[in-house]
Every structure is written in structure tokens, then in C-alpha cells.
Amino acid sequence: MSFTDYLPIIWVALGVALLLVLNIKFKLNSVISLLISAIFVGILNNMSLLDVVASVKSGFGGTLGSLAIIVGFGAVLGKLMVDSGAAQRVADTLLQKFGVRNVEWAIIIVGMIFGISVFYEVAFIILAPLVISIAVEAKIPFLRLGITMVAAATMAHSIFPPQPGPVALVSAYGADMGMVYMLGIIVVIPAVIAAGIILPRVLSKISNLERPVPPLLKKTKEFTNEEMPSFAASLLVPLTPAIIITCATLINMFIDKESNTYQLVNFFGSSEISMIIAVLIAIYVFGIKRGFKLNEVMGSFSKAIEGIAMVVFIIGSGGAFKQVILDSGVGDTIAQMMQNTSISPLIMAWFITALIRIATGTGVVSAITAAGIVGPLMTTFDVHPALMVLATAAGSNTITHVNDASFWLFKEYFGLSIKDTFKSWGLLLFTTSIVGLGVVLILDLFI
Numbered sequence: 486m487s488f489t490d491y492l493p494i495i496w497v498a499l500g501v502a503l504l505l506v507l508n509i510k511f512k513l514n515s516v517i518s519l520l521i522s523a524i525f526v527g528i529l530n531n532m533s534l535l536d537v538v539a540s541v542k543s544g545f546g547g548t549l550g551s552l553a554i555i556v557g558f559g560a561v562l563g564k565l566m567v568d569s570g571a572a573q574r575v576a577d578t579l580l581q582k583f584g585v586r587n588v589e590w591a592i593i594i595v596g597m598i599f600g601i602s603v604f605y606e607v608a609f610i611i612l613a614p615l616v617i618s619i620a621v622e623a624k625i626p627f628l629r630l631g632i633t634m635v636a637a638a639t640m641a642h643s644i645f646p647p648q649p650g651p652v653a654l655v656s657a658y659g660a661d662m663g664m665v666y667m668l669g670i671i672v673v674i675p676a677v678i679a680a681g682i683i684l685p686r687v688l689s690k691i692s693n694l695e696r697p698v699p700p701l702l703k704k705t706k707e708f709t710n711e712e713m714p715s716f717a718a719s720l721l722v723p724l725t726p727a728i729i730i731t732c733a734t735l736i737n738m739f740i741d742k743e744s745n746t747y748q749l750v751n752f753f754g755s756s757e758i759s760m761i762i763a764v765l766i767a768i769y770v771f772g773i774k775r776g777f778k779l780n781e782v783m784g785s786f787s788k789a790i791e792g793i794a795m796v797v798f799i800i801g802s803g804g805a806f807k808q809v810i811l812d813s814g815v816g817d818t819i820a821q822m823m824q825n826t827s828i829s830p831l832i833m834a835w836f837i838t839a840l841i842r843i844a845t846g847t848g849v850v851s852a853i854t855a856a857g858i859v860g861p862l863m864t865t866f867d868v869h870p871a872l873m874v875l876a877t878a879a880g881s882n883t884i885t886h887v888n889d890a891s892f893w894l895f896k897e898y899f900g901l902s903i904k905d906t907f908k909s910w911g912l913l914l915f916t917t918s919i920v921g922l923g924v925v926l927i928l929d930l931f932i
Contacts, residue, residue: 643848684912
């Protein structure tokens with residue numbers, strides 16, 4: 486490849502550098518910084534001015550089209566849980582059952598359940614207020630438990646079907662889904678322990694720093710036992726999207742895709758509709774049933790939307806930046822760089838996926854691109870298909886930065902600086918990815 490072939494990667498690197506300078510040095514709002522950087526990258530990549538505008542609109546609108554309802558209604562659900570005492574009930578119960586010393590294990594279990602069952606953004610938005618409530622009750626810094634929660638949720642989301650990335654990889658590599666689950670558990674456990682239990686202790690200067698609780702998630706009062714909803718209700722209501730989506734996935738195995746039943750099941754089984762249903766249930770269970778008037782519940786609803794508005798705009802701007810990068814052809818450039826190598830397909834799959842994920846901020850796109858490049862090498866190297874799925878999935882969960890909407894969600898929700906977000910969010914993902922690959926390579930010695 487000639488020097489000019491590498492220019493798309495160079496322009497993206499310059500765009501990221503510009504973003505960091507605007508945001509950190511000049512304190513420009515992240516929304517403006519992201520949009521300026523997106524336009525900058527598009528122009529440097531010789532995209533026409535109208536194509537740049539089209540990419541920005543497509544990325545901004547496309548990202549918000551898939552996430553705005555989830556993030557907004559997820560914030561409402563979290564706010565209702567906090568205001569009704571449901572978050573305190575879950576926190577108190579988990580602390581009683583596991584104790585302060587072992588509460589991280591409880592968070593890992595809950596995080597993995599949500600990570601498998603729903604889209605990552607849904608899991609994060611629902612779990613964040615629970616994590617902060619547990620941290621407040623346990624009198625420990627909330628970011629320490631936030632890292633644990635995210636490690637569990639992101640790893641489970643990246644590795645296990647029915648999430649779209651793993652499902653696409655199972656199909657691309659012709660792997661057995663049952664083997665992916667069985668071997669995936671072996672990969673996930675050490676990765677989550679490393680990132681969710683060990684890493685917060687290593688990052689003690691960041692994770693143990695006392696930070697103010699985000700205004701949206703501050704408790705309005707200390708609830709008595711009688712005032713709080715039951716533990717079952719407090720846990721089942723936020724789990725409603727996971728339950729509905731999982732049921733829809735199972736039902737889809739037995740019904741005709743052309744039938745009206747399929748339409749109905751997947752209507753209710755979509756993340757947006759299931760989230761709306763969960764919020765409607767929460768309005769009754771956490772509001773009206775607890776003696777709140779409807780106008781009081783709607784007050785919590787409005788405050789939640791107001792509190793999350795800036796986060797939504799930042800996520801949309803991150804989507805615009807990501808789309809310009811995708812349209813500039815960075816993924817294709819990286820793919821061409823790696824086509825004529827003799828490295829083990831497991832390492833190659835992980836490396837290509839990680840590079841494209843870092844460049845584009847999109848896990849599914851990076852995984853599928855890598856699968857298309859590495860897939861034909863499987864017969865030559867005689868590699869187990871399930872291990873290929875897991876290696877590629879681990880690569881899709883690697884360190885991300887300013888072109889990833891989840892980066893901004895983590896930063897804004899926990900009130901972190903970009904520097905601390907890199908140190909916490911970035912390092913925890915990198916840890917899960919590296920440990921995951923390591924376990925896959927060990928399994929390859931025996932399978």
C-alpha cells in the first residue's frame with residue numbers, strides 16, 4: 486500500500502486530536518467539538534461538502550433514532566426508581582445478602598444478566614442508578630462499582646447471543662451457538678474479574694475518589710421499609726425490557742417470519758417498545774401504587790428528560806463523528822492492510838476487529854468486517870469456529886474513545902473528565918479484551 490492509502494487513518498487521528506484540543510484546552514462543549522471534528526475529518530478525506538453534511542445528518546439522526554427513546558426512557562425509569570425508593574430497596578437488599586465486601590459480585594451477576602438480555606445502552610441506563618444507590622448505602626465511591634457494572638455488562642453484551650454482534654459472528658463463522666455459550670462463560674469470567682474486581686483497586690486514585698452524585702440520581706429522601714416497593718417489584722420492573730426481549734427471541738425460533746404473529750412479537754420485543762412498556766409499568770408500580778399523584782410522577786418524568794438532554798445531544802454528535810469516519814473508508818483501509826498476513830487467525834481476528842473498533846467506534850461493524858477477512862483462513866489453520874467467534878467478539882469490546890456513543894454516555898452520566906474517562910472506561914474495556922483474547926488462545930491449545 487502507498488502512503489496515500491494510509492491517509493484516511495491519518496485524517497481520523499488528526500480529527501481526534503482536534504476534538505481533544507477543543508474540548509480539553511479550550512473547554513468547548515462536547516457537542517460543538519464533535520461536530521467540528523466530524524466536518525474536519527470529512528473535508529480532509531476529500532468528501533464533498535454536501536456529502537459531509539449528509540454524513541453528519543445521517544450519523545446524528547441514525548444514532549438518536551436508535552438510542553433517544555432508550556436513553557430518555559431509561560433515564561425516566563431510573564429517576565422513578567430513585568424517587569420511589571425502589572433503587573434504595575435493591576441496594577439495601579443486595580448489601581444485606583452479599584455484604585459490603587462482596588457487593589461487587591452481586592453487581593457482576595446483575596450486570597451480566599442485563600448485558601445478555603438487552604442492548605448495552607439500556608443496561609447502562611437502568612443499572613447506573615442502582616449502582617449509585619448501592620454505593621451511597623455502602624458508603625463507597627460510586628465509580629468503583631460503576632467500573633464493575635460496565636465490565637460485566639459490556640463483556641456479556643459482546644460475547645453472548647442473542648446480541649446482534651455475536652449472532653452475526655456465529656453465522657459468519659458457522660459456529661455452534663451452544664459451544665459459544667459454554668466456551669464464552671470460560672472467557673467472560675476471568676475477563677470480568679480482571680476488569681471489574683482487580684482494575685478498580687489498581688485505579689484507586691480514580692475509582693476511590695469521592696465524587697458528587699449526579700443531580701438526576703440524588704435521593705430526595707431516606708425511605709423507610711414501609712415506604713419502599715418490594716424487592717421483587719423493584720427488580721422485575723427494570724428487568725421488564727430484558728424479559729420481553731428475551732421472550733421474543735425465544736418465540737422467534739418457533740414461528741414463521743412471514744406471519745402476523747412474528748410482526749406482533751417483534752413489535753413488543755423491540756428495545757424501544759419494551760422500554761416504553763417498562764416505563765408505563767413503573768409509573769403505576771413506583772408512582773400511583775405508592776400513593777403519588779400523577780402530576781408528581783410526571784414531574785419526575787420531566788426532570789429525568791431535562792437531566793439527560795445534554796447526554797442525548799452528545800451521543801448524537803458522537804454518532805455524526807462516527808458516520809463521517811465510516812464514510813471516509815477507514816475500515817476498508819485497515820482491512821486491506823491485514824489481508825496478506827500469516828498471523829494466527831485468532832490473533833488476526835482480534836487485532837483487525839480492535840483496530841476497526843478503535844477507528845470507527847462501532848463494535849458490530851468491526852466484528853463483521855474482521856469475520857469477512859479472516860473467515861476464509863479458518864480451514865487453512867484448522868481453528869475451532871466458536872473460538873473464532875470469541876476472539877472476534879473480544880476484539881469488538883476493546884478500548885474505544887470519542888467516536889463511540891457509549892464513551893460519552895459513561896462520561897456524562899458519571900460526570901467525568903475526558904482524561905478520567907479514558908483512564909476508567911478505556912482501560913476497563915482494554916482489560917476485558919486482552920484477558921478475553923488470552924483465555925481464547927489458551928483454550929485453542931486444548932480444543
